[in-house]
Amino acid sequence: MTGRLGPILLAAFILAGLAGCKSGSEEKAAGGSPAEIAAALNEGPRAAESMTLNPGLASWGEQLFKDKACVTCHAVGERKQGPDLAGVADRRTERWMKRQIMDPEWMLKNDPIARGLMAEYALQMANQQVKDAEANALIQYLLRETLAGR
Numbered sequence: 001m002t003g004r005l006g007p008i009l010l011a012a013f014i015l016a017g018l019a020g021c022k023s024g025s026e027e028k029a030a031g032g033s034p035a036e037i038a039a040a041l042n043e044g045p046r047a048a049e050s051m052t053l054n055p056g057l058a059s060w061g062e063q064l065f066k067d068k069a070c071v072t073c074h075a076v077g078e079r080k081q082g083p084d085l086a087g088v089a090d091r092r093t094e095r096w097m098k099r100q101i102m103d104p105e106w107m108l109k110n111d112p113i114a115r116g117l118m119a120e121y122a123l124q125m126a127n128q129q130v131k132d133a134e135a136n137a138l139i140q141y142l143l144r145e146t147l148a149g150r
């Protein structure tokens with residue numbers, strides 16, 4: 001049993017290491033300094049232009065929006081403690097939203113848009129421990145609502 005597990009664990013470590021290197025070099029390619037990485041997140045077409053709606057994922061995202069307590073601070077079409085998310089996929093890129101959802105602390109430290117919003121709302125977005133696939137579904141939900149609200 002352990003004889004078989006050894007190589008599997010080794011392979012897992014190598015893969016994890018490669019994945020780590022990949023994101024490191026992507027960040028380098030995006031600029032290097034946190035300010036440059038933040039600027040790159042806001043470059044390119046807005047999410048509503050670059051993304052294709054996946055209704056199944058969007059439905060899961062709608063559920064996650066409740067389960068992950070986004071609803072305590074956000075709504076679509078209403079200002080709560082945090083920004084109204086109506087039209088957010090027309091304002092932001094997919095990459096920017098993903099980072100904001102998964103790593104709000106980093107954004108508040110480094111991203112001028114997030115810092116501006118924090119000042120405006122006098123509140124810091126809480127990290128809801130959102131996983132990668134969950135973030136994609138949440139963004140699909142926000143995309144669906146943006147398209148529906150046009």
Ligand code: HEC
Pocket residue numbers: 065068069070071072073074081082083084085088091092097100101104108114115117118119121123124125126128130138
């Ligand atoms: C504690 C309240 C709070 C919670 C919980 C919260 N947010 Fe936020 N959110 C904010 C605030 C405040 C901002 C403005 C930036 C900042 O201050 O961090 C924001 C910004 C955002 C933005 C950018 C809005 C814009 O106009 O560009 C998105 C997208 C977003 N949140 C999505 C989410 C999602 C999805 C969840 C659930 C996983 C969530 N938020 C949970 C308070 C919250």
